Amino acid sequence: MVSTVAGKTRTEMAEQADTLRRTPLSRTRVLRAAVALADEAGIESLSMRNLAQDLGVVPMALYKHVANKDELLDGMIDMVVGEIDPPVPDADWKHVVRGRILSARQVLRRHPWAPLAIESRNMATPAILAYLDSVVGTLRAGGFTADLAHHVMHAMGSRILGFSQELFDASRRAGRSGIADPDPPAALPPEVAARFPHLAEIAGAASHDDASVVGQGCDDQFEFEFALDLLLDGIERLHQQGWTSSRRPR
Amino acid sequence: MVSTVAGKTRTEMAEQADTLRRTPLSRTRVLRAAVALADEAGIESLSMRNLAQDLGVVPMALYKHVANKDELLDGMIDMVVGEIDPPVPDADWKHVVRGRILSARQVLRRHPWAPLAIESRNMATPAILAYLDSVVGTLRAGGFTADLAHHVMHAMGSRILGFSQELFDASRRAGRSGIADPDPPAALPPEVAARFPHLAEIAGAASHDDASVVGQGCDDQFEFEFALDLLLDGIERLHQQGWTSSRRPR
DNA sequence: CCTCAAGGTGTACGGCGTACACCTGATGGA
DNA sequence: TCCATCAGGTGTACGCCGTACACCTTGAGG
Numbered sequence: 001m002v003s004t005v006a007g008k009t010r011t012e013m014a015e016q017a018d019t020l021r022r023t024p025l026s027r028t029r030v031l032r033a034a035v036a037l038a039d040e041a042g043i044e045s046l047s048m049r050n051l052a053q054d055l056g057v058v059p060m061a062l063y064k065h066v067a068n069k070d071e072l073l074d075g076m077i078d079m080v081v082g083e084i085d086p087p088v089p090d091a092d093w094k095h096v097v098r099g100r101i102l103s104a105r106q107v108l109r110r111h112p113w114a115p116l117a118i119e120s121r122n123m124a125t126p127a128i129l130a131y132l133d134s135v136v137g138t139l140r141a142g143g144f145t146a147d148l149a150h151h152v153m154h155a156m157g158s159r160i161l162g163f164s165q166e167l168f169d170a171s172r173r174a175g176r177s178g179i180a181d182p183d184p185p186a187a188l189p190p191e192v193a194a195r196f197p198h199l200a201e202i203a204g205a206a207s208h209d210d211a212s213v214v215g216q217g218c219d220d221q222f223e224f225e226f227a228l229d230l231l232l233d234g235i236e237r238l239h240q241q242g243w244t245s246s247r248r249p250r
Numbered sequence: 251m252v253s254t255v256a257g258k259t260r261t262e263m264a265e266q267a268d269t270l271r272r273t274p275l276s277r278t279r280v281l282r283a284a285v286a287l288a289d290e291a292g293i294e295s296l297s298m299r300n301l302a303q304d305l306g307v308v309p310m311a312l313y314k315h316v317a318n319k320d321e322l323l324d325g326m327i328d329m330v331v332g333e334i335d336p337p338v339p340d341a342d343w344k345h346v347v348r349g350r351i352l353s354a355r356q357v358l359r360r361h362p363w364a365p366l367a368i369e370s371r372n373m374a375t376p377a378i379l380a381y382l383d384s385v386v387g388t389l390r391a392g393g394f395t396a397d398l399a400h401h402v403m404h405a406m407g408s409r410i411l412g413f414s415q416e417l418f419d420a421s422r423r424a425g426r427s428g429i430a431d432p433d434p435p436a437a438l439p440p441e442v443a444a445r446f447p448h449l450a451e452i453a454g455a456a457s458h459d460d461a462s463v464v465g466q467g468c469d470d471q472f473e474f475e476f477a478l479d480l481l482l483d484g485i486e487r488l489h490q491q492g493w494t495s496s497r498r499p500r
Numbered sequence: 501c502c503t504c505a506a507g508g509t510g511t512a513c514g515g516c517g518t519a520c521a522c523c524t525g526a527t528g529g530a
Numbered sequence: 531t532c533c534a535t536c537a538g539g540t541g542t543a544c545g546c547c548g549t550a551c552a553c554c555t556t557g558a559g560g
Contacts, residue, residue: 058508059549116369129445136449146451150453201390205395205400226401227481230405231484299515310518314537505558509555511552512550512551514549516546523539528535529534530531530533
């Protein structure tokens, strides 16, 4: 029996939902419940059956509101992407883009399942397209050529949506993320450290001033901004010197 | 009935495998067949049952050689990562790292299912650790502090393994990738272009000199190297000026 | 009052991963 | 030579999954 954010079990919440069942289903109610379920129990326990149970309804009822599970995922993604802050007005392109990306990152930290979900769907949803379009608009307004803007969007890749692919990403693990998982950094086990000495060396190398980061876990936010600024600074430099993709390095 | 690379159907290949069944199963034979199946038919058709059929064997037989499907995927990943070229000797860190990353990219282009598989497994496999360790070693040998090397590894993220998350990545689509899918760039449909004018504008903006890239499809390799060099140049600059993460921006 | 459609229900099918008991054929010590 | 052992392939079965399809209920409009 696993407790969730509000200290209720999932089944208790299902019963509670059961008493409220009279409020009819709707697409947004389904999507909201799906996002909540994925947030609390992990994406791997988002099945049509579990979702229906949380809503106090029989599985097939969901299909009156979403076409199928893929379309459900698309709807969830759109809902999440819609949480990203609008651009701040009256600022130069660099601050606007930086701000939106950091906002996107905050959103995705509330929905740890979203990056993988976004990556596994193979076409962008309307909300994602709208967001990307808006970012391109910021660049163009900042004086970027369409050509450079194009390459910049590619260079940012998924980072533009607030996540970088971290390879060893503790927060990505599918498990139930409702409770703040203490999960001590687990200083890579000695036999691993012996086999991979360079990894062992850099594992604890990040010198963080404040004590908010325990042990040798590293500060995700810092690493994200490090990479983000590395890219933004490089982009700014190209922009200032009027870079254009004329001759290609073959 | 769908033909594969060699012009045989999957079932024909299974029959062929059936005649060769006498050669006993082994872990590497299982892994090789799994990689081949994923390469040809897409990761979504890699099931224990399909794989067993390709090997002319009953599904449960596989479990004598791999613990379960997750461990099978780990083994496949290790096999793929093992294809990455070793570092070229006698070159400065930048060329060595650049070369290895481009080699990794070539490998992953042969196995389009691998990026998603790598991302969805939540811990690194031994082969990935060995590869990363070797890259860190190159940086350290090039004079990087452990601190800077740490941040650099984070900044490169998944790009260090040869893929960037592209958001709309045609080559990522799950479908059968054996045949060169012509799939014309499909100049985003007019009603989409109307709703997202900035995207429409940059869609065809990349000016590629040679004609190898048809229509307004953009050159993946160019975009990848653009981002890679943006990062490497920024990193080189930090390295030269002795960057260290002393004061953090709050 | 009757109709009709929107929306929730029940049953069922085929596919998945895999637990568990079983069989089989080669191997090696007595 | 014989028989025990055991690695490795087999068959059956269970509980999940997504979802097709026929059905029933209910409330609003002519």
